[in-house]
Amino acid sequence: MKKIIGTLLLLAALCNAYALPSADSLKPYKEIVPATAVTGKSFITVHQVNNRYLFEIPDSILGRDLFTVNRIIQSPQDWRNPFSGLCSYGNDWIGQSMFRFRRAENNRIMLQVVSTSERTSGNDLSASLERNNTDPLYAIFPVLAKSPEGAWVIDMTDFLNSDNSVFGYMAAIKMLAMPGTFAADRSFLNSVKAFPANIEIASTRSYSAGNTTLTGLYNSSLILLPKEPMKGRLTDERVGFFGIVPTDFRQWNDDGTVKMAANIWRWKLEPRKEDMEKYFRGELVEPEKPIVFYIDPATPKKWVPYLVAGVNDWQAAFEKAGFRNAIFAKEVPEGDTTFDINDARHNVIVYKASAIGNAMGHSLQDPRSGEIIESHIQWYHSVQEILYKWYLTQAGAVDTAAQKPYFSDELMGQLIRFVSSHEVGHAVGLRHNWGASSTTTIAQLRDKKWVEANGHTPSIMDYARFNYVAQPEDSIGEAGLFPRIGDYDKWAVEWGYKLLPPGTAAGAEAPILDKWIVDKLKESKRFRFGIGDDPSAKFPDNQREDMGDDAMEAGKYGIKNLQRIAPQLFNWVQTPGATYNRVEDVYKALVAQYEWYIKHVTANVGGVQFTPLTTSQNGDVYAFFPRSKQRRAVEFLNKELFATPEWLRNRRLYELTTTDFTIVTDLQKRTLKQLMDAKEFDKLREAQISGDADVYQAGDLLNDLYKGIFEELQSGADISPERRALQRAYVSNLLGLLEEYKDKEQDAGSVVKDHAKQVMAACKAVANKTANQGNKLHLGPLAEMLSARLEKPMEMAKQRASQMQ
Numbered sequence: 001m002k003k004i005i006g007t008l009l010l011l012a013a014l015c016n017a018y019a020l021p022s023a024d025s026l027k028p029y030k031e032i033v034p035a036t037a038v039t040g041k042s043f044i045t046v047h048q049v050n051n052r053y054l055f056e057i058p059d060s061i062l063g064r065d066l067f068t069v070n071r072i073i074q075s076p077q078d079w080r081n082p083f084s085g086l087c088s089y090g091n092d093w094i095g096q097s098m099f100r101f102r103r104a105e106n107n108r109i110m111l112q113v114v115s116t117s118e119r120t121s122g123n124d125l126s127a128s129l130e131r132n133n134t135d136p137l138y139a140i141f142p143v144l145a146k147s148p149e150g151a152w153v154i155d156m157t158d159f160l161n162s163d164n165s166v167f168g169y170m171a172a173i174k175m176l177a178m179p180g181t182f183a184a185d186r187s188f189l190n191s192v193k194a195f196p197a198n199i200e201i202a203s204t205r206s207y208s209a210g211n212t213t214l215t216g217l218y219n220s221s222l223i224l225l226p227k228e229p230m231k232g233r234l235t236d237e238r239v240g241f242f243g244i245v246p247t248d249f250r251q252w253n254d255d256g257t258v259k260m261a262a263n264i265w266r267w268k269l270e271p272r273k274e275d276m277e278k279y280f281r282g283e284l285v286e287p288e289k290p291i292v293f294y295i296d297p298a299t300p301k302k303w304v305p306y307l308v309a310g311v312n313d314w315q316a317a318f319e320k321a322g323f324r325n326a327i328f329a330k331e332v333p334e335g336d337t338t339f340d341i342n343d344a345r346h347n348v349i350v351y352k353a354s355a356i357g358n359a360m361g362h363s364l365q366d367p368r369s370g371e372i373i374e375s376h377i378q379w380y381h382s383v384q385e386i387l388y389k390w391y392l393t394q395a396g397a398v399d400t401a402a403q404k405p406y407f408s409d410e411l412m413g414q415l416i417r418f419v420s421s422h423e424v425g426h427a428v429g430l431r432h433n434w435g436a437s438s439t440t441t442i443a444q445l446r447d448k449k450w451v452e453a454n455g456h457t458p459s460i461m462d463y464a465r466f467n468y469v470a471q472p473e474d475s476i477g478e479a480g481l482f483p484r485i486g487d488y489d490k491w492a493v494e495w496g497y498k499l500l501p502p503g504t505a506a507g508a509e510a511p512i513l514d515k516w517i518v519d520k521l522k523e524s525k526r527f528r529f530g531i532g533d534d535p536s537a538k539f540p541d542n543q544r545e546d547m548g549d550d551a552m553e554a555g556k557y558g559i560k561n562l563q564r565i566a567p568q569l570f571n572w573v574q575t576p577g578a579t580y581n582r583v584e585d586v587y588k589a590l591v592a593q594y595e596w597y598i599k600h601v602t603a604n605v606g607g608v609q610f611t612p613l614t615t616s617q618n619g620d621v622y623a624f625f626p627r628s629k630q631r632r633a634v635e636f637l638n639k640e641l642f643a644t645p646e647w648l649r650n651r652r653l654y655e656l657t658t659t660d661f662t663i664v665t666d667l668q669k670r671t672l673k674q675l676m677d678a679k680e681f682d683k684l685r686e687a688q689i690s691g692d693a694d695v696y697q698a699g700d701l702l703n704d705l706y707k708g709i710f711e712e713l714q715s716g717a718d719i720s721p722e723r724r725a726l727q728r729a730y731v732s733n734l735l736g737l738l739e740e741y742k743d744k745e746q747d748a749g750s751v752v753k754d755h756a757k758q759v760m761a762a763c764k765a766v767a768n769k770t771a772n773q774g775n776k777l778h779l780g781p782l783a784e785m786l787s788a789r790l791e792k793p794m795e796m797a798k799q800r801a802s803q804m805q
């Protein structure tokens, strides 16, 4: 007990005051900062004296929120992060931090990291929040001298040169990037440069992992956050913005628990003072500070115009929010040697010589308000490779420009422009809208006039790459094949960026923002935001890589196109003198595309339509898919997947590359397993207990699958090796389900048992009477396997019972 009291006293002492040991007496300023010092002025003045870096911190900066963003600038070629190379290429973000300098007793300056994960906005919990929390102390610096103006001079060298999360890796990123153990003996500061709005710190850091060393060049940008944070706008699940999610004690759920309330990420766009009146009259005005992206000077010249266009395309969206020329890209002026892509003052599309096929729209936000401070879009060179495969497999049957081993610069440029726009969408705060493309009908996707005018998806933030539903006979041009910034994107920017009328009371904001959404969604479903894409795909309308309002119809047309492309692979992709690796790659991409169509349809079984609503709207949040639609999904799978898709067999490719048909048969078995699973039955049961009469049940699913997979039992046709394997997989899944439900009193268990008996009886009957020797040899053992599981235990039980009598 005594010990506890002692600890408490110690804690009390720590909490009450920062009573620190007394510092050495201050030295004269000139002695610490001699005339030979190299000095740079920013919100903090930086002096370089020999190899030491001194920060001169004025009183006005003490207690202010400072922000660092840390990046790796160069790293060894042989060292790339195993997780997709993340956090190991030049300009990759590795961490950020918000902190304050504060004065402590005895001429000390403390560096405290500020957390924003909990907050309150002036209700009766603020005192409690303050009393419960303190900010971690990352460093204490003795004051060496005071400047003639009264600023505090401290030596930051050792802290800047150490492995800490304020100026280096965040803990989570370090675990991901795995650079090894910090090696202080091979680490040093390169430079600390002061600019009016930021301080840039460059360092060389080494890390040891086993007997190898990672030495990288790192950069930290230090900026001063605005004294008054920008006014936040709370996220709403009906419009897809990213948000910083703190626990906000302002917001309460009905049961008194705390709600997570997030501010959306957005740039601070405001009209100039003299334009305010015009803006609120509804006239377009230029923002005081537009969003400007620079193109990395290391970008191959031929792609620059397309990357620029991808940024500028967003201007139309910002016009909906009342701003003209709100966003644009430009090249770094020729001969500008001071430009640095890592500088926190610039937003840059950074081009990386990398074999990774990706691009990322990354931005940094003021944690207090969601204000986007800067954005660096990471562009990996090999994004071109995935663009080639996507466009060839999705639009190759329709657009002759795609029927080539390499696309023309103009076509590839337009594809780059689309990815550029998508990434910029993230950089202005927008999340993926997985549901957008499901608002277009199949008929619209095939209607040349409509789709060329409106685009195949209302959002470029969906993963709805190219209009694969369009058929050659529809004669749809690239305008109807390419995604573009659409109705939803423009609306989302309008909702996030349009200013509320001046003088709007704090309490009046939420109803206005809600009304905007309610009115817009009444206008058209094209403004819908759809979240919920996940591997189990409970919400089939919100899937990635899909399009149209009916996955079965879309898949049918998608497959028709793949069937046109598959026989042409060698003609279109192979170049003289090259190996067959590329054809093999594209073939695999084609099968992967086919797999998407299968997945989209599979998700319809047990599918739920999800529509986030508030009380100001009518309708259902959850609605189960009707029985007829789910039945159509299984019929589709029987026809397009389980009946062997011979068109995907490529014997020539097998002879040249050994890529065989198991890539397809594995997909059959995976899909069958997914459907014949207790989890799938649970989904169906959920619909059943909802009381809806029009439900698809586990028995329906099994019967429908059986009809397709054991079709030969009716027709008497030869059962091919692939089909035999599939039927064996079916029986094996049934046995698995019987085992799963063995000790469970559940309806699904009885349904499975009953179904297994029917399958057993059917296999046995056909095996007994067929003259087809192959079928007999296959079906007989299947019936026996089921019988061993279903009948033998009963026989044994009967025997045991008779022995007891």
Ligand SMILES: [Zn+2]
Pocket: 422, 426, 432
């Ligand atoms: Zn994205």
